[in-house]
Amino acid sequence: MSNIPADLKYAKSHEWLKVAADGTALVGITDYAQNSLGDITFVQLPKVGAALKAGESFGVVESVKAASDIYSPVAGTVLEVNKALDANPEKVNQVPYTDAWMIKLKLANPADANGLLSAIDYGKTTS
Numbered sequence: 001m002s003n004i005p006a007d008l009k010y011a012k013s014h015e016w017l018k019v020a021a022d023g024t025a026l027v028g029i030t031d032y033a034q035n036s037l038g039d040i041t042f043v044q045l046p047k048v049g050a051a052l053k054a055g056e057s058f059g060v061v062e063s064v065k066a067a068s069d070i071y072s073p074v075a076g077t078v079l080e081v082n083k084a085l086d087a088n089p090e091k092v093n094q095v096p097y098t099d100a101w102m103i104k105l106k107l108a109n110p111a112d113a114n115g116l117l118s119a120i121d122y123g124k125t126t127s
Helices: 031-037 110-115 119-126
Strands: 015-019 024-029 040-044 057-063 067-071 076-081 103-107
Touching (some): 015 110, 103 110
Antiparallel strands (some): 076 103
């Protein structure tokens, strides 16, 4: 069984969203996704300032098995990208929910997060 933190929201495409009180959110890929991909070798992230639509691809994760698009669970503007993943893409395998966040978004509409899956509902999609 994958590790699925209860305090996050999830997209069916295996991204997580951690909303902060200030209307920003961190986005990354789930433990299930990194486990399915295998050893991550490269992460391509968008430029700061990019405006993303919900469901839009914002980057690529490459592994020894495959390359996979990463999708934005909600609409927003990229405030920051996790530069640490350039040198250490394996962090996505090791700590997908903490140090391996991929982008920080300014949410277009914070209520959009309510449309994502809870940990329990996401768990049902991966079992």
